[in-house]
Amino acid sequence: xxxxxxxxxxxxxxxxxxxxxxxxxxxxxxxxxxxxxxxxxxxxxxxxxxxxxxxxxxxxxxxxxxxxxxxxxxxxxxxxxxxxxxxxxxxxxxxxxxxxxxxxxxxxxxxxxxxxxxxxxxxxxxxxxxxxxxxxxxxxxxxxxxxxxxxxxxxxxxxxxxxxxxxxxxxxxxxxxxxxxxxxxxxxxxxxxxxxxxxxxxxxxxxxxxxxxxxxxxxxxxxxxxxxxxxxxxxxxxxxxxxxxxxxxxxxxxxxxxxxxxxxxxxxxxxxxxxxxxxxxxx
Amino acid sequence: xxxxxxxxxxxxxxxxxxxxxxxxxxxxxxxxxxxxxxxxxxxxxxxxxxxxxxxxxxxxxxxxxxxxxxxxxxxxxxxxxxxxxxxxxxxxxxxxxxxxxxxxxxxxxxxxxxxxxxxxxxxxxxxxxxxxxxxxxxxxxxxxxxxxxxxxxxxxxxxxxxxxxxxxxxxxxxxxxxxxxxxxxxxxxxxxxxxxxxxxxxxxxxxxxxxxxxxxxxxxxxxxxxxxxxxxxxxxxxxxxxxxxxxxxxxxxxxxxxxxxxxxxxxxxxxxxxxxxxxxxxx
DNA sequence: AAGTGGTCTAGACCACCCT
DNA sequence: GGGTGGTCTAGACCACTTG
Numbered sequence: 001x002x003x004x005x006x007x008x009x010x011x012x013x014x015x016x017x018x019x020x021x022x023x024x025x026x027x028x029x030x031x032x033x034x035x036x037x038x039x040x041x042x043x044x045x046x047x048x049x050x051x052x053x054x055x056x057x058x059x060x061x062x063x064x065x066x067x068x069x070x071x072x073x074x075x076x077x078x079x080x081x082x083x084x085x086x087x088x089x090x091x092x093x094x095x096x097x098x099x100x101x102x103x104x105x106x107x108x109x110x111x112x113x114x115x116x117x118x119x120x121x122x123x124x125x126x127x128x129x130x131x132x133x134x135x136x137x138x139x140x141x142x143x144x145x146x147x148x149x150x151x152x153x154x155x156x157x158x159x160x161x162x163x164x165x166x167x168x169x170x171x172x173x174x175x176x177x178x179x180x181x182x183x184x185x186x187x188x189x190x191x192x193x194x195x196x197x198x199x200x201x202x203x204x205x206x207x208x209x210x211x212x213x214x215x216x217x218x219x220x221x222x223x224x225x226x227x228x229x230x231x232x233x234x235x236x237x238x239x240x241x242x243x244x245x246x247x248x249x250x251x252x253x254x255x256x257x258x259x260x261x262x263x264x265x266x267x268x269x270x271x272x273x274x275x276x277x278x279x280x281x282x283x
Numbered sequence: 284x285x286x287x288x289x290x291x292x293x294x295x296x297x298x299x300x301x302x303x304x305x306x307x308x309x310x311x312x313x314x315x316x317x318x319x320x321x322x323x324x325x326x327x328x329x330x331x332x333x334x335x336x337x338x339x340x341x342x343x344x345x346x347x348x349x350x351x352x353x354x355x356x357x358x359x360x361x362x363x364x365x366x367x368x369x370x371x372x373x374x375x376x377x378x379x380x381x382x383x384x385x386x387x388x389x390x391x392x393x394x395x396x397x398x399x400x401x402x403x404x405x406x407x408x409x410x411x412x413x414x415x416x417x418x419x420x421x422x423x424x425x426x427x428x429x430x431x432x433x434x435x436x437x438x439x440x441x442x443x444x445x446x447x448x449x450x451x452x453x454x455x456x457x458x459x460x461x462x463x464x465x466x467x468x469x470x471x472x473x474x475x476x477x478x479x480x481x482x483x484x485x486x487x488x489x490x491x492x493x494x495x496x497x498x499x500x501x502x503x504x505x506x507x508x509x510x511x512x513x514x515x516x517x518x519x520x521x522x523x524x525x526x527x528x529x530x531x532x533x534x535x536x537x538x539x540x541x542x543x544x545x546x547x548x549x550x551x552x553x554x555x556x557x558x559x560x561x562x563x564x565x566x
Numbered sequence: 567a568a569g570t571g572g573t574c575t576a577g578a579c580c581a582c583c584c585t
Numbered sequence: 586g587g588g589t590g591g592t593c594t595a596g597a598c599c600a601c602t603t604g
Contacts, residue, residue, distance in 0.1 A: 052592060067539055068500045079571070089594045094571075105501070110571050111602040119496050122411040122534070124506050126559050213402050217351045218388070223407050225557040227510035227528040227550075245510040245528035256350055269510065276409050276506040335573060362590070372575045377590075393590050394583040 053088055057096035065105055065116050076106055076114040124276035128223070128249070130210060131176045131184055131265075140178035144207045147237070148173040151192070151199070158189050161252065161262040168192040170199065172208050175237060182238045185266040194260050209263070212253070216260050219253045225274070226250075228266075238268040247272055336371055340379035348388055348399050359389055359397040407559035411506070411532070413493060414459045414467055414548075423461035427490045430520075431456040434475070434482070441472050444535065444545040451475040453482065455491050458520060465521045468549040477543050492546070495536070499543050502536045508557070509533075511549075521551040530555055 051059070064070045077085070082093040097114060100106045107117045135142045150171045154162070158169045170190040176183045188208055190198050195215055203211070213219075226248050235242040247267040253260045334342070347353045360368070365376040380397060383389045390400045418425045433454045437445070441452045453473040459466045471491055473481050478498055486494070496502075509531050518525040530550040536543045 054592080066501045071500050078569090089596090090571095091574095091595085092593060094573090095592095097571085108571065109602075110600075111569060111604090113570070116500075119501060122413075122504060124409045124411060124504065126407045126409040126506075128407060214355075217354050217399075218349045218402060221407065221561040223557075223559040223561070225508060225530070225559070226555070227530040227552065229512075229526070229528045229552075243512070243526055245512045247508070247510040247530075267510075269512075272509070274506075274508040276508070278504040278506070337573080361588090363588095372577090373590095374576085374593095375574060377592090378573095380590085391590065392583080393581075394585090394588060396589070 053086065054092050054096040054099070057082065057086060057093060058099050061096070061100060062105060070116050072116050072118040074116045075112075076116065078113055122278060124278040126223075126274065126276040128251075128274075131186075132207065132210065135176065135178040135183055138178060140183075143177040143179075144205065145175045145177065146172070146202075146204050147175055149203060158262075161189060162191050162259040164191060164193075164259065172203055174203070174207065176207070182268065184268075184272075185234060185237050186263060187266075188261060188263040190261045191259060194255075194258050208261075212261055216253070216255045219255045219260065221254070222252045224250045230266075230268075234266055238266070240268045244269045247274070249274075336369065337375050337379040337382070340365065340369060340376060341382050344379070344383060345388060353399050355399050355401040357399045358395075359399065361396055407561040409506075409557060409559040411534075411557075414469075415490065415493065418459065418461040418466055421461060426460040426462075427488065428458045428460065429455070429485075429487050430458055432486060441545075444472060445474050445542040447474060447476075447542065455486055457486070457490065459490070465551065467551075467555075468517060468520050469546060470549075471544060471546040473544045474542060477538075477541050491544075495544055499536070499538045502538045502543065504537070505535045507533045513549075513551075517549055521549070523551045527552045530557070532557075 061070075061076060070076065076082075076097070079090050079093045079097060082097075083090045086093065097106065097108065101108050101114070104117060104123070106114045108114045129137075132142045132144075148171070151168055152158075152171060154164060154167055154169045159165070162169070170192055172186070172188045172190070174186045174188075176186060186207075186209075190208070190212070192198060195212070197215060198208075198212075201211060228246050228248050230238065230240055230242055230244045230246050232242050234246065235244065238246070240246075246269060249265045249267070250263070251265070252262045344353075344359060353359065359365075359380070362373050362376045362380060365380075366373045369376065380389065380391065384391050384397070387400060387406070389397045391397045412420075415425045415427075431454070434451055435454060437447060437450055437452045442448070445452070453475055455469070455471045455473070457469045457471075459469060469490075469492075473491070473495070475481060478495070480498060481491075481495075484494060511529050511531050513521065513523055513525055513527045513529050515525050517529065518527065521529070523529075529552060532548045532550070533546070534548070535545045
C-alpha cells in the first residue's frame with residue numbers, strides 16, 4: 001500500500017530527515033515516523049534511480065498502463081490519493097499527471113478523475129536530419145552540387161506551393177552526394193519577398209537548407225511523403241534506372257504565417273529509409 | 284518595462300485585489316499600489332485572452348523566438364526577471380520555461396541561463412491513422428478481405444522482425460479497400476507466444492490492427508518508410524501496373540520489451556500521401 | 567452541492583556550473 | 586562563491602462537471 005518515497009535528489013540520504021532540511025521551521029511531528037517507515041519498508045521502486053519525484057510518478061503510472069495493469073478506461077487514482085501514496089504534495093502529482101496527459105496516455109476530466117486513454121492514431125515522431133549530417137553520420141563524404149539557379153516570377157505552381165499572390169521566387173536545383181554516389185535530389189523555391197538576402201547568396205557551395213535555417217530563426221513545417229517512379233531526368237541525376245521507385249519528401253516551411261520556402265527532396269529507390277519511433281513516454 | 288499582469292482566470296477582474304483573494308491572511312501593503320499601476324499601465328499583452336499565466340509566458344517567449352527578435356543563442360531573461368515582469372512567482376515562470384525546453388525551443392544551463400536553441404533536426408510528428416478511419420474519413424466505404432491466414436514456426440525472417448529465438452507466428456495477409464478499389468495491402472506476423480488469443484480469432488471479418496490494439500493496451504512502435512517498385516504479386520493485388528512505385532510502411536509493435544507484431548503496409552503508388560506537421564509549440 | 571483538476575504563491579533546499 | 590535552474594511544499598482559490 002504505502003510506498004517508500006524515493007529521494008528527489010541523488011545525494012539525499014535515503015532516510016535523511018528531508019522535511020527538516022526543507023522546512024527548518026516546520027513541525028517535526030512526523031519525522032521519526034517517516035524514518036521508521038522508510039527503514040522497514042521495502043523499496044518497491046528500487047530501480048527508479050535518482051530521478052525527480054514527479055518523473056518517478058510518471059514512470060510508475062506509465063509502466064502500469066504499458067503493462068496492461070491499468071487497461072484503457074481505467075481510472076487512475078486521484079491526485080490526492082497519489083500524493084498520499086508517494087508522500088508528496090498534490091503539486092508534484094499534478095506535474096506528473098499533466099505530463100502524462102500531454103503525452104496522451106491519460107485523459108483528465110474534472111470531477112470524474114483521470115482515465116487511461118484508448119490508443120487511437122499511431123502518432124510517430126519522424127526525425128528528418130539535415131542531409132549533410134545524415135550523410136556524414138553514415139561515414140561518407142558529403143558533396144554538394146548546384147545544378148540550377150534562377151530567379152523568376154512566381155508561376156501558378158509556385159503560388160500554390162507558397163500560398164502567395166504574386167512576386168518573385170528563387171528556384172534552386174541541387175544534388176547531394178554521399179561519397180561519389182548521388183544521395184538526394186533537391187528542388188527548392190524560396191519566397192524572395194520573405195528572404196531578400198537570398199538574392200545575394202550564390203548557393204554554389206552552400207546548401208540552401210542549412211543556410212535558410214540560419215536566416216529564418218524558427219519555423220513551422222508541413223511535410224508530405226510519397227513514392228514516385230523516377231522520370232528520365234531524375235533517373236539520370238540519381239544514376240538509377242528510369243522508373244525506379246523513389247521516396248519523395250516535400251516540405252513547406254513557414255514563419256510568422258508567411259511561407260518561406262518549399263523543397264522537394266527525392267531519394268533514390270529503396271536506398272533511403274525513413275525511421276520513425278513512437279513511445280508514449282516522450283514529449 | 285513593467286507589464287500588466289493578466290489575470291489567470293477569465294472571470295478575475297483586471298484590477299481585482301487577487302492577492303487578497305488568494306491569501307486572505309497576507310499583508311496588503313502592495314495592494315493599492317498594484318491597482319494603481321494596473322490602471323495606468325498599458326496592457327501590452329491585450330490579445331492574450333483567458334489563457335493560464337504560464338501559457339501566456341510560453342506564447343510570449345515563443346512569439347519572440349519565432350519572430351526572430353530573439354535569435355538562436357540569445358539569452359532568455361532569467362526566471363527571476365520574468366517573474367518580476369509578469370508579477371508572478373518563479374514557479375509559474377519555471378513551468379513555462381520547462382515547457383519551452385521540452386519543446387526544444389530553448390536550452391537551459393545552470394548558472395548561465397536559458398538560451399534560444401538552434402534548430403537542428405527537423406522533427407515532425409507523423410500521424411498514422413487506423414486504416415479504417417482513414418478510409419472512412421475520405422468518404423469511402425471500408426472493406427476488409429483476408430487473403431491468407433497461416434500458423435507456422437518462425438523462420439529466419441520472422442525471428443529477425445520480432446527479435447525472437449523460436450516459437451510460432453501467425454501469418455496474415457489482407458487487403459483493405461476503399462469503395463471497390465484496393466487501398467492497402469497488409470502483411471503481418473503476430474508473435475503467438477505474446478498474444479495466444481490470436482489463435483482463436485479467425486480475422487475473417489476483423490482487421491488485425493484494431494483487434495491487436497485492444498488486446499495489447501499500449502505499445503511502443505518503430506516505423507520505417509520506404510519506396511519500392513511493385514512486384515507482380517503486389518501489383519495484381521493492388522490493381523496497379525507492375526513496377527509502380529509503392530509506399531511501404533513497416534511497423535514493429537512492442538510491449539513490455541517483447542515484440543508483439545510486425546506489419547508491412549503497402550500503399551499503391553503516389554495515391555497515398557503521408558502528411559506530417561512540425562510546430563515548435565506543440566507538446 | 568460536492569469533489570476534482572487547474573492554477574498560482576512564497577519560500578525553501580539542492581546540484582551544478584561558471585568565474 | 587555566488588547565481589541559476591530543478592525541485593518540492595502547504596495552502597489557497599477557481600472553474601467545471603457530475604450526482
